[in-house]
Amino acid sequence: MLRLTVKSFLAHKVRFLLTAVAVILGVAFMSGTMVLSDTLKRTFDDLFANVFEGTDAYVRSTNVIDTPFGESRGRIPRSALATVEGVPGVEAASPDIQFFAQPVGDDGKAIGGQGPPSLGFNWTDSPELNTFRIVAGHPPRRDGEIVIDKGSADDGHIEVGDRITVLTQQAPKRYLVAGIARFGDADSPGGATITMFTTAEAARISGAGDELDGISVAAEPGVTQEEIRTRVARALPRHGFEVITGRDLTEENQNQVEEGLSFFNRALLIFAGVALLVGCFVIFNSFSIVVAQRSREMALLRAIGATGRQVTRSVLGESALVGLVASTIGLGAGVLLALALKSLLAAFGIDLPAAGVVVTTGTVVSALVVGTVVTVVSAVFPARRAAKVPPVAMMRAVAVEKPTRFRRRSVIGAGLILVGAALLAFGLFTDVDNRIAYVGVGALAVFFGVAVLGPILVRPASRILGAPMARFSGISGVLARENALRSPRRTAATSAALMIGVALVGFITIFAASTKDSIAVALKEAMRADFVIQPKGAFGGGPQTGFSPELAHDVAALPEVRTATGIRIGVADVDGSGQFLLALDPRRSDAVFDLDVKSGDFAALSPDGIAVSEKVADDHGWRVGSPIRLRTPERGTRTVRVEAVFGRGQQAGFTDYMISLAGFERSFANQLDAQVYILLAPGVSNEAGRRAIEKVVEAYPNAELKNQAEFRRSQEAQINQLVNLVYALLALAVIVALIGIANTLALSIHERTRELGLLRAVGMSRRQLRSSIRWESVIIALFGTALGLAVGIMFGWAVVRALRDQGITQFAIPPAQIVVIVVVAALAGVAAAHFPARRAAKLDVLQAVSSE
């Protein structure tokens, strides 16, 4: 039987290659993601190993707030430096200060800020502890001098001796570029923008004063990392200090990056999984059609004595061969994809020094196993059906599809949908662990349920969709409709593949529209400010960016402005859970926001007070005067009192916890305004106000002034960017589905050769034949789209409902985008039919008529 399997595979090479494409694409995406993330991981592992190469121990504060949104750590007193230096075995100890700093290039534009962070360091004098090497000029000797990384210097066309502005949390200041440095072998560490100051200047800018972020320690030769760590720790006070070895520090940093990467990895793998799921439908369908077409061959095998089992195994063997070949090709394509993405990242300034890509055994094994298993599993049903072909089928002319078992299908399909919906609801609306898993399995069950119902729905759907075609395209349309109806199972399975992609596209579209509507409503209700100053660039320029509080101060001083307040954002531990804390000037907040204060005096919010939203107050039973345990990096754990309760919490697209700017200054190390909200003085026109404010903003090249409408649009633009990314990732699943349509059409046309010949013989033109096949494809595509949109709308509604407490208050189905999806699907149907239609039209009439 094995020989037969291989022979049959080789005989149908082309047909199988088409099927294989469905697997190849999914596996390529999957292995590409894995290779890329392994490569990035290796790159960052090397980077950190390099950075901390000379560091034997590191001293830092024990006070760290570790939340799902990030980590922030307190500072240590500078006095510890002298203590550490005095420890026997310490060769060098260097203070560490880190903060936001962004240099401005010679074109007046801020350098970087488009992903990798912009950071300020103090220049480290000890060569063992400094990974930067000066390539031009010299280290900063005076407080007015800086060194910047070569990558940023090249970007901004900056040379030694230039005077440039650097943006920090202090007022913008000009510095003399004393030197340019490379980071090990790279121009910059992973594309980050690094500005280095004297330690005194760094302390002044960061507001650290007589505190440090940490102390790097190099041990004398012969002293191990563990030993120096123990000695340093013993010399320091027991409380507040933590000493770790250089190796641990390296590992910690590597792990942090790995965590971030694995998030990104998992997100991409989900899309690869979707593509593979769609691939399953395509494979299932291809094998079903092939088995049906070869039923005579199967019957012959049975007639000469093959058991049903042997027939099944032969089909499964074929699928395994297809799967193995396809996943091998997919793996190769994945490696190429990773290489391409790597150079793309490099083009975006994310410098990845390591040459080549990392292909681990794990990647190879999982690509081959997943690809093969997916193919074989998808072929199980068709293979079992092949075994059921009775030997007498040999005598029958054509395989006829068994009539759909209406009852059974509707029960199973509806059952799956109900179970899926229940799981979905369970995952979305309850607080169980692993909510994502429930949602995922629920969605899967819904997809399969709809796919099972498909064949029942084909008839009415084709009638409706085919009606206008029959009307306007005459006989071509009629034939298209009838052919789509001909084998409901085939049409349904083909459409189901597309349904999955469209459902997710529809869901994302609805979710984004609902989010945008919710933002618009929230802004309309809560925002009184005329203008907002925002960081420039994608996603607001990244997390570590912002403006000096000087900006808000200067803007507030303008006569055209009645009030301006910056807001700052930090993460803190509130009553045992990590939360965002939003800080603003309580006396000014009322002018720029309508917080809908319910109780307490928000304007009088003290540095030791906190304001909470009504929602969390209700959840926790807090009232004005209630004590809350708050842990912040600089102040550690303390008890604060609720001083106000406001109505517009996260539920209304705002925030649940607010403190005063004064409170923020005492709680967090870095003081950057994330945004500045401005209300104009009475009688000042928008234009006059803008002109006056722009003058101040000019000094901050990383800032952008927006009025309410522009601000809303920029929020929408951020959502759009994210949505477009998701669309791009879903495109693969849709492409696989379209290949499935093309494949089904090609196989069906092969089956209908004689009929096509007849049509041509009685006078159907090539053009009419092509248009008939195109219409058939459009019916399949639109059927899949209709199913997908129905499922997508349901998903969208469920998720929007579930996120109501997170500020998604509106549910919106954007009609224009839905129309676009439908039109694009129809066009995609036309495109998928291109090659099959061309092949059909090229058939030789006589040969077709007389074909078996």
Place this chain on the structure above:
Amino acid sequence: MNPAVTTEATAVSSRAVDVTKIFGEGDNAVRALDRVSVEFASGEFTGIMGPSGSGKSTLLHCLAGLDRITSGQVFLGDVEISACNEKRLTLIRRDRIGFVFQAYNLVPTLTALENITLPLALAGRKPEKGWLDTIVDTMGLRDRLSHRPSELSGGQQQRVAVARALVSRPAVIFADEPTGNLDSRSGAEILGFMRRAVDDLGQTVVMVTHDPGAAGQSDRVVFLGDGRIVDEMRSPTPDAILDRMKQLSE
């Protein structure tokens, strides 16, 4: 015979002039038709006979514009179809020629009526009510019109095929062993219908057949042998045909 038909019979509807058809090249070349010249008069029912492989189907295909000829000319009325491009040929087949194959004549997804009117639908034309009714009644298909081919007997299917061939009032209908797959009763029925199409409806029919009885229904029989016209017979009887066939195969 009806005098009106006799006058029409003087016009030639389909004509082959020196037609040669060679399949394949070099050593594998098969000369299926060898300088065949033949005419088919309007309003006449012609049978084509000959041993298997003698080129009957090939001749029919060439006359119907389904296949290209190697040399010579093929005319339909005044139009030289051997000089037409594929697009023209398709239109000629649709509007001027009817074709009945031995089997698989119908589109399985369409009803009997839709199959009958298929050439008109392809042309985007509406059927003439009177003509369609005449055909349907002549073929005895009135109560079968909404059925799909799979719901029709073999004889009914061939009747639908003949009706389809008639619907566009073609200049000529070509039939390649239309009764080959039928039992003798259904076969006789089909032959009767074709005879009536010629006699009552004034159509022209050219039919390939192996059955002397079937050929006996025709006005004239043309004998092919080895790609050449070897003989012909007017107003044939089955016995005379059988005799001639025996001679030919000797």
